[in-house]
Amino acid sequence: MASLLQPDRVVYLVRGEKRIRAPLSQLYFCRYCSELRSLECVSHEVDSHYCPSCLENMPSAEAKLKKNRCANCFDCPCCMHTLSTRATNIPAPLPDDPTKTAMKKAYYLACGFCRWTSRDVGMADKSVGGCSYSKDAHINKLIEYYQQLAHREKQERDRKKLARRRQCMPLAFSEKYGLGTRLQRQRSGAPISNLAGLSLKEGEDQKEISIEPAPALDEVEPLPEDCYTRPISLPEVTTLRQRLLQPDFQPAGASQLHPRHKHLLMKRSLRCRKCEHNLSKPEFNPTSIKFKIQLVAVSYIPEVRIMSIPNLRFMKESQVLLTLTNPVENITHVTLAACEEEDPDEINSTAKVMVPSKELVLAGKDAAAEYDELAEPQDFQDDPDVVAFRKSNKIGFFIKVIPQKEEDGDVTVSFKIRHDFRNLAAPIKPSEEGGDTPAEAIWLTHHVELSLGPLAP
């Protein structure tokens, strides 16, 4: 019966720029606009970067400098698992007395999953644990060269701008290849009149970094004679995935696969596009899973769940038991309504549904209810035809379903749920009479679709 609790059995419709159907657990609720929001109708912003294995936090500027990679952690080039540093004792000659040998500790990298070690590619054991194993000197040199080139080009362009007295071009336009922050700072405060004084970083001579262009050869090395006849030794050949994870060298042989620094992950915060309020803001500390702001839909909107489904037969009426849970602490009144004819939202339903017409009352969520034995039983008059059971803030109710289509596939029903919502976030308007209810209830309507499974054979 756990399959009835799968999140995609009950989906709520989000009316944003796109109509999105998603389970309530994946939606957010903007309590300033009083609307459901899905991941596609919010803007995502990067909060902070962190390394998933050493959990080191990094501000975005530093992350950009390190190319979004952690300095201390490495990935296995073979299976992309995290590498761990292991120590061995090797006999090495003492510096004072070359004739005696003493045991020195040497460190190498090893993967616990595929048993790759850094010795496989011929990397020497380091005597200090935790130093850099990567070799990307060539790329660094190229990046420096192009940064200089970009700066020189920008200077040329700015000089031309000064000559023609045009408007200052947008800053983003002249940024190429990610110039360093010091140059950006100098540029951002520069109106046209200051351009003449623009120079390279103060105190640093203009280093002429020259890159030898790749030599163009007329004669290419011919393929070896046994290229077609030599049997391929599969363990020697790298897979495409292993190869493309190192785009600068793309080694074809497994003996040239070097470990890469681990990629950083990021924490993101979500912001409603209409009212610019934050919907989700995580904490800065990578070890903490809590949120500073967490406006998720499950804590504001009553949730519908399927409890039991009888055998569904074509054109026969069956009763399905659903539960409705109230997430807020005050009493909520819920009215259900079947979708009308020609409802533009109702495209998926394959069955007719009859929902209870009476208003359902849900008790508030009481966190101390399980400890408080003297709690009075709530006195709600429940119609036993409609309400199956009631338990603290949850209620079970019946709906009648008549499947209309005899095809293979799930029977889906949809209906509208209308509930009252007290917005405790909105500022309390001082009323003239004084003594108005602290929060006014507004009525929200949501479109819910349930997937009830296939027809009984």
Added chain:
Amino acid sequence: MADKQQNAQKSVKIAAGAVVCVESEIRGDVTIGPRTVVHPKARIIAEAGPIVIGEGNLIEEQALIINSYPENITPESEVEPKTMTIGMNNVFEVGCVSQALKIGDNNVIESKADVGRNVILTSGCIIGAFCQVNTCEVIPENTVIYGSGCMRRVQTERPQPQTLQLDFLMKILPNYHHLKKTVKAGHNAS
């Protein structure tokens, strides 16, 4: 006479220096070499032939080393008993199942791995956790089989023998478990 021969064969010979806990289940004609450690709840079952285990092996809990009849042959029909040979310094981790008839030295069969009957492990092979190898082949030396797709690669050095672990276990296990000793020929297997 045939009976006596059968009885003589179906005994468990444990060399001196091996540590075999009494809670392990050893059935059939099994020979265990010195310096081998068999943890409690390990099972070594020699149904369709004898099993010879070398020295320095480490057989952990719930490991199953079984020399069983191939599935499509009923036990009544005449099948020549084949000996299962296991070399030195192998490690059978927790919960693995090994039916391979020939295992060399310095292999590691990781937790919950399943090695079929027609596989021959040479030396230095590592069968990764939960990998099922039931092909009909000889695994070349120093092969590592890992991952859910049983990817393979060759490593440059064989896994080190677990001497530290073996020494530790041989000291500690007798403090907490009774050990099995060699059974004289002619008696039933213990």
